Each structure stands twice: as C-alpha cells, then as structure tokens.
Amino acid sequence: MTLLTVRGLSVDFLSGVRAVDGLDLELAAGRVLGVVGESGSGKSVTSLAVMGLLPPDARVTGEVRFDGRELNGVGQRTLRGLRGNRIAMIFQDPLSCLNPYYPVGFQVAEAYRAHRRAGRRAAHRVAVRMLERVGIPEPERRARAYPHEFSGGMRQRVMIAMALCLEPDLLIADEPTTALDVTVQAQILDLLRDLRERSGTAIMLITHDMGVVAGLADDVVVMYGGRAVERGTVRDVFYRPRETYTKGLLACVPRVDGPLPVRLPTLRTPVTAAGEASEVTV
Amino acid sequence: MILYALRRLAAAAAILLVICAATFAIFYLMPADPAQGACGKACSPERIAQIRATLGLNHSVVTQFRDYLVGIVAGRTYGTGAQVVSCPFPCLGFSFQTNEPVWRMLTDRLPVSVSIAVGAAVLWLAVGVTAGVVSALCRGSLWDRAAMVAALGGVSLPIYFTALVLQYLLVVKAGLLPYPQAVSLTADPVGWAESMVMPWIALAMLYAGVYARITRGEMLESLGQNYVRTARAKGLPEPTVLRRHALRPALMPIVTIFGMDLGALLGGALITESVFGLPGVGKLAADAINSADQPVILGVTLFAAGFVVLANVSVDLVYAALDPRVRAVG
Amino acid sequence: MTTALPTSIPSGVRRRAGRRDASLLRRLLGQPSSALTLAVVCLLVVAAIAAPLITWLAGTSPTTFHSDAVDPALGGLPRGVAGGISARHWLGVEPGSGRDVLARVVYGARISLLISVLATGLSVVLGTALGLAAGFFGGWVDAVIGRLMDLLMSFPSLIFMIALISAAPGVDRQLLLVVVLGFFGWPYVGRLVRGQAMVLARGEFVAAARVLGASRRALLVREVLPNLTGPVLVVATMSIPNYIATEAGLSFLGIGVRPPTPSWGQMIASAVPWYAADPMYFLIPGAFLFVTVLAFNVLGDAVRDALDPRSRR
Numbered sequence: 001m002t003l004l005t006v007r008g009l010s011v012d013f014l015s016g017v018r019a020v021d022g023l024d025l026e027l028a029a030g031r032v033l034g035v036v037g038e039s040g041s042g043k044s045v046t047s048l049a050v051m052g053l054l055p056p057d058a059r060v061t062g063e064v065r066f067d068g069r070e071l072n073g074v075g076q077r078t079l080r081g082l083r084g085n086r087i088a089m090i091f092q093d094p095l096s097c098l099n100p101y102y103p104v105g106f107q108v109a110e111a112y113r114a115h116r117r118a119g120r121r122a123a124h125r126v127a128v129r130m131l132e133r134v135g136i137p138e139p140e141r142r143a144r145a146y147p148h149e150f151s152g153g154m155r156q157r158v159m160i161a162m163a164l165c166l167e168p169d170l171l172i173a174d175e176p177t178t179a180l181d182v183t184v185q186a187q188i189l190d191l192l193r194d195l196r197e198r199s200g201t202a203i204m205l206i207t208h209d210m211g212v213v214a215g216l217a218d219d220v221v222v223m224y225g226g227r228a229v230e231r232g233t234v235r236d237v238f239y240r241p242r243e244t245y246t247k248g249l250l251a252c253v254p255r256v257d258g259p260l261p262v263r264l265p266t267l268r269t270p271v272t273a274a275g276e277a278s279e280v281t282v
Numbered sequence: 283m284i285l286y287a288l289r290r291l292a293a294a295a296a297i298l299l300v301i302c303a304a305t306f307a308i309f310y311l312m313p314a315d316p317a318q319g320a321c322g323k324a325c326s327p328e329r330i331a332q333i334r335a336t337l338g339l340n341h342s343v344v345t346q347f348r349d350y351l352v353g354i355v356a357g358r359t360y361g362t363g364a365q366v367v368s369c370p371f372p373c374l375g376f377s378f379q380t381n382e383p384v385w386r387m388l389t390d391r392l393p394v395s396v397s398i399a400v401g402a403a404v405l406w407l408a409v410g411v412t413a414g415v416v417s418a419l420c421r422g423s424l425w426d427r428a429a430m431v432a433a434l435g436g437v438s439l440p441i442y443f444t445a446l447v448l449q450y451l452l453v454v455k456a457g458l459l460p461y462p463q464a465v466s467l468t469a470d471p472v473g474w475a476e477s478m479v480m481p482w483i484a485l486a487m488l489y490a491g492v493y494a495r496i497t498r499g500e501m502l503e504s505l506g507q508n509y510v511r512t513a514r515a516k517g518l519p520e521p522t523v524l525r526r527h528a529l530r531p532a533l534m535p536i537v538t539i540f541g542m543d544l545g546a547l548l549g550g551a552l553i554t555e556s557v558f559g560l561p562g563v564g565k566l567a568a569d570a571i572n573s574a575d576q577p578v579i580l581g582v583t584l585f586a587a588g589f590v591v592l593a594n595v596s597v598d599l600v601y602a603a604l605d606p607r608v609r610a611v612g
Numbered sequence: 613m614t615t616a617l618p619t620s621i622p623s624g625v626r627r628r629a630g631r632r633d634a635s636l637l638r639r640l641l642g643q644p645s646s647a648l649t650l651a652v653v654c655l656l657v658v659a660a661i662a663a664p665l666i667t668w669l670a671g672t673s674p675t676t677f678h679s680d681a682v683d684p685a686l687g688g689l690p691r692g693v694a695g696g697i698s699a700r701h702w703l704g705v706e707p708g709s710g711r712d713v714l715a716r717v718v719y720g721a722r723i724s725l726l727i728s729v730l731a732t733g734l735s736v737v738l739g740t741a742l743g744l745a746a747g748f749f750g751g752w753v754d755a756v757i758g759r760l761m762d763l764l765m766s767f768p769s770l771i772f773m774i775a776l777i778s779a780a781p782g783v784d785r786q787l788l789l790v791v792v793l794g795f796f797g798w799p800y801v802g803r804l805v806r807g808q809a810m811v812l813a814r815g816e817f818v819a820a821a822r823v824l825g826a827s828r829r830a831l832l833v834r835e836v837l838p839n840l841t842g843p844v845l846v847v848a849t850m851s852i853p854n855y856i857a858t859e860a861g862l863s864f865l866g867i868g869v870r871p872p873t874p875s876w877g878q879m880i881a882s883a884v885p886w887y888a889a890d891p892m893y894f895l896i897p898g899a900f901l902f903v904t905v906l907a908f909n910v911l912g913d914a915v916r917d918a919l920d921p922r923s924r925r
Contacts, residue, residue: 051515053511053514053515076520080517080518080519080520081517082517083514083515083516083517084515084516084517084518085517088515088516089515091508091511091512091515093508096507096508096509097508097509097511097512098509098512099509099512099513099526099527099531100509100531100605100606100607101530101531101604101605101606102526103606110513110516110518110526111516111517111518114516114517114518114519114522115517146606146607148606148607159512162512162516297763300763301767301772305772305775308775308776308779309775309779434906434909434910434913435902435906437909438853438857438902438905438906438909439902440857440860440861440864440877440880440898440901440902440905441861442861442864442877442880442881443880443894443898443901443902446880446883446884446887446891446894446898447894447895447898449887449888450887450888450891450894453888454887454888454891546768546770549768549771550771552770552771552774552865553861553864553865556865557864557884567771567774568865571774571778571865571866571867572866574778576779579774579775579778579779580775582771583768583771583772583775586768586771587767587768587771587772589768590767590768
C-alpha cells in the first residue's frame, strides 16, 4: 500500500528560483526510500514541502498525498496534527536542532504531549523509555541533561527518540549522518535499520551519500536540478545505472573492495538554474 | 554556582574600589577647593582654615582616602573637640552645606528614584518587547515599518525635550495632570501616580524604542534557528513554538540589557528628575553640582556606581541561572 | 540615557578593503530613506559651518540683546506670535534677553557637531589603537586592555562625567567635553576592534602574508587595519548621535559649554522656566536636536546595512 505519493511537485521561491521541478515520488508503508543528489538538487526542499515547513516565500504546486489524503494546500491545523505524530522528521545538525535552554527529556516529552493528552510525568516516562530505546545510557539521568552535554551521535539519538516517540508511519531523515564522525554514522544507521525492523516505520532517507543509501534503502530516487533523473530499487540503480549522472554519483563513493584511485572523481555536470537553489533556502 | 557568585561579587567589590579611588582622586587633585565649596562665597580665611581642619584636608591624599574608606565600612567623625560631627556607618561623606551625612540624604531620596525607575521599566518592557515581537512576526509589514520608525524616533528623543513637550501638552494645554511634585506613595497614592505618569512616559518612550529594536533583532535571529523548525516539525501548536522556542532564547540578551539599564536608573535619573523637579537621587546630584557640594557629588557617584556594579553582578547571576550552558561552566 | 551603543557588529561587515567608499555612497543614495537622511545631515553640517554667513544674511548675531523684541510688561516674553517669529527674527527670540533664536541654533549646531565629531574621532583613534594591540598581540597586553575596557564600561559614565567636569572649574569646557566623551566611549570601539583583530590575526590571508615573510608591523598596517575600516566606520557613525545627545544632556544640566556660547541643551535648559508661556523657545532647539540625533541614527543603520547586506532586516 502506498503511504506517500508525490505527483508533479514544484517549489518556487519568490526570488525566482525553482528548487523542485515536477517531481514524482512514491513510498510504500514500511519501505525505505533513498533520495539522493548533490547539494542544491532540491531534496531537502522536497522533504520540507511534504512537512509543510517551507518558509512563506515558497510556492508549492502539485500533489502530496499521505495515506490517501492531500496535504498540499490544507490548513496548518491539519498539518500540525500529522507532524510529529504520523510524519516525523530528523535533521542534519542535531546540535542546532535542539533548543539549548531545555533538557532533552523535556524536548522529547514535548513532542509526545503535543499529540497525546498526557501529563508532564507520563510524558516524561515515555521520553525516558524512548531515550533508552535509542541507546542512551542512564536514560533517567540523561533526560535531565541539556543538549550541550551530549556528543554529536548522542544528540542525533535524542532527535530520533523525539521523532519516534509517537510511532509515526513515516520518518523523514534529512542527511541524518552527515554532521557525524564515520564510526558514529555507522551506529546511527544501525539504529535506524533496527528501529525500522521493529516498528515498521517507512523512512524517506535524504542524503548525498550513495553509501548510506546502499546500507539502508530499498528504493532510490536520484535527484538533479529539482527533478528525478533516475529511480528504481537499490539493486537496479547500483548495478545498472542508466544515467551518466548516477554513474558519476556512484563513482564518488570510495570503495573498500576496488582499486584505490589516486583522486576521487569530481562531478562536472552543468548546474542549471534550479540547481542553484542551495540549502540556504531551507 | 555559589563559587561563581562569590567570584563575581569579589570582582564587583574590586571595581567599586577602583571607582572609589578614581572619583576620590578627581576631587582631591582638581583645582577646586572643597573647603571653599563647603563654606560658600563670602567666607573668611579663618573659617576656611577651620573647615579644612574639620574635613581633614590637611592630611595627605592617601590618609584622606583611607579615612574615607574606613568611614564607609565603619562610620567616622569629622573634626575634634566641640565641633565634632559624627557620620555613622556607612559614611559616604558629610555635607557641610546641609549639615547632614550624605548617606542619609541619599536614602531619603531613593524612594523617588525607585518609583520612577520601576514604573518606567514596567511600561517600557511591556511596550518595547511587545512591539519588537510583533514586528519580528510580521516582518516587512506596514506595522513593522511604522513600529521601527517610531522606535528610532523614540531612541532619538532627548528626555528633557520629551519632558517639556509632555508637560506643555498634558499640564498646560489639556490640564489632565497637576504640575509634578513630590508626593508620598503611602500618603496619597493617586497623587503619587499622577506625579509619576509623565516621568514614566518620558523615560519609557526612550527605552521602549531601544527595546523594540533589540527585541525585533533577537526574535528574528531566534526564529531562524533550526530548533524552531524542529519544534514545528514536532507538531507543537504555533503559540507554544513562538513562546518556548523563539521568545525564550530571544529574551536572554534583553535580560542583560534590562538589568544594566535598571541599575543605572536606580542610581538616579539625573535629567528626568531635574526637569520634573522630583526629589530623587538624580535631582540631589544635579543640585549638588549647582551648589558645588563636593561630598554629595562624590557620594552620589559612588552610590550610583554601586547600583551599576550590583546590576552587573545580578545580571551575570541571573544569566547563569537561565542559561544551562553558562551554568555548567560557572 | 545614552547607553545604547551597538554591542556587536555582525562579522559580515568585515570585507576586503577596496573601492568601498564609492560604492558605500552609491548604496546609501540608492535608498530613498538613507538618501534623505544623508541630505539632512549634509544640510546640518553646511548650516553649522556657514553659521556666520547665515547670521550675516539674517542680520543678527547669537549674542546681541534685542530688548525691543521682548515685552517687559509681560515679564520679558517675546512680542508677537509664536515666540516672536518675524521678518527680523526668523525663528523668534529668546524670552528675557531677546537674543535671536536662529543665530543661537546655528551656532549651537557648530558646538554640537564639533564636539561629537571630535569625541568620535578620539574614541575611534584610542579604541582602534588599543583594541588592535589587544586583539593582535594577545597575552598580557590583551589582559590589561581588556580589564580596562570592562572597567570603563561598568562605570556609571554620565554621573562620572558630571563629577569630573564639575570638579574642574578652570578648564576649557569644549576640550574637556571632547576628552571625557572620547575617554568613556573608546571601549565600545576597542571591544569591536579587538574581536575583529583576533579573528583577522588568525585569518588565512594574514597567515599567508606571514608565511611570505611580512613583518608584524606590515601585517598590522597592510593586512589587518584595512579590514577594520568597515566595522569601525559603522560604530563611529552610530556613536555620533550618542555623543550629540550626551553633550546636549550635559549642557542641559549646566555643565556643558559655558554661556554665552550657545548650545542646544543649554537653550532648552534656559527654556524650562518659560515653557508654559513660550513653548516655541524649547520646541525649536528641541526639534533641531531631535532631528539631528534621528538623522545620525538612521544614517548609522543605513551604513551598517550598506556594509553588511545580511543585517538588513
């Protein structure tokens, strides 16, 4: 069953930049869709468009259907009921995404309380349980600590706990491992894989790193200049890439099993106007 | 935290000592003769010599400064024999023009200054912060532009000019308020409020402009933070997002500035009190300047410096209590 | 009162030195609001410089008493309407003495602008030199200068200035005002310059110059200093209105320039006993003061925005 369907999605900014240009996506319940592309290819804007979190100067056209319901153009009230509840999101830089003035336990509980009629204590208990589930040691004590007292990987675990505490149907993970060390990246990917197997949450995994996609995704969409240039199962795209762009993207990933190149290839595709909509707009 | 507080207090005491020494040095190294000042214009040389002896002006600067410091912590007496004058703890000097210890003059005037400062602060915080927040939320709108022009105007208003315009309009033309005068809060609350309205408005117009500008900037800054986006992604209601995740961080710098401004005002709103003729600490300073009553000027300077330094410490401590990152370091 | 100096300048103000001045002027003129402000500021400066010419044209002087222009029967109120505004006295006359208000206002503008510009110059020179030393050399130099700046900024400066000025009766007031204002103002420049210099001293192009064998002095003069002009220009523009307001405030309290030299604050102070009967006498110098401070405040904002497009909000 299809959980998320995106049809002909375009996002224009007042500045005249078209960040997403007629994009189609499909994500079935419980599946993991990797959305890959270089910076500025429109992948982050797509995810924010799904969440309805784009700044007011963005104009979104096209269809975004979640669980059979159209989301584009509906009121903030409806979107708010879905956000954090049925669609959750985690971001690239977990330090700046956590409010420095509140303990992490409070911030996790806040997500829970926004959608469930729960008292402070009950929500706190949920938060502690979630922190434990994402692998934070001594969750009872750490729930009272502040974001600056955590390491990068632990902060991302907190973000994941926050996103998953209401057992959403869809998790949008926007570059969840980019800001982290390589070993921590692997841990977070393991955690996501594990959580997905246990809860059956569908994941829309946004990344520029083909390696991350290979480790977690079932299907892949390759984006370039706001459009999908290639799509298919991970297997298809990795072993039989049809587009030169995808081949180039794949060649950028260093391989442990291949010969060591002197220098990794650099992408030299011409950048279109749409491609210039960098992450600044997000 | 306690250690941090103690360290800050020690630093504050050191700053006060330096201010004390600097102020003292100015008065005793400058050409003006404090004995002449204490005695008035028509004064015989014998009388001046007598006052010099009473004030201890014949001692070295260092001795005088030591006596002054001792006076602050333990009280002191001036002169000897029949003409002894006692100045109890904390002795910030003795005015021979009014025959009163400076400390008593200061504490007598303090309630007026506090009334002015606190009332105005409530007003400007309410107006300035609200206007700034609303401006930030409707950035670029007509309201935003109008509010920011008004704020810049408020910032540019000289307080005595505002004061005169207010008095002319509200008292002379409209007859809404009586001429401002000193009224005790306990004896006549309505009269007190009437006498305070104009100073409050005059000060608040200036400060509300400053605060609206700062609040707007801070609010725009915090609205752009990633954690505000996270809060929205969690599905929090927009008022909660704004209050908890945008306003709370934006208020942190405002706490700092507010503490400093309030501290400065508590030590006497010099111009405001003078122009409205309200007998606060600032008016005392202005009068002392006009009558060249040096012990009073020195005392007011230290008194006001005390408030500023105290405000500094309080701000640091409040900041540490509010910001978990500072708290951890402290 | 006048504590609203900017606490920080966005780092984006720091740019490569170059044809900035020309482009800054062009950008200021491009915006209607800042172009208008610039015009007002220029007008004020011209009026101040041309004060003798203006009074000559108007046929008055700031110190001449016109007893015929005031009515002794009314306690010295100006004859005629609106504070004695007439063909002879374009902005009316001072109650009591009958001195010409226009002449006193334009001569007052001289004092106001002269003192604030000189005080700004002094604080910029002191602040840049000391801030640069602190930021560039670090170590104990930084510690000493940093402490000094902290100390000066926690002084209750208005009251302290008053104490200082009132304790020095024989000294030239205008000079004293410049020195005192500049002395209490430099830490605001110094703190900014120190921060910028610290960043710049670690910047890549300074490192590059160092690698190329440039001396410390050459580094300071050729690499760091030119990159400070932007932020310093902003803080200087923003401090002028503060100094104007403070000077006027001190004059209002009777410790600014000595009469008969006219100054706006002093004019407003002398208008206090007359405010109910002759409101024009405080409205005119007050309006000039307000417009001047406002114009410089707007200009300060405009210069900041022009040098740092990111801060335009």
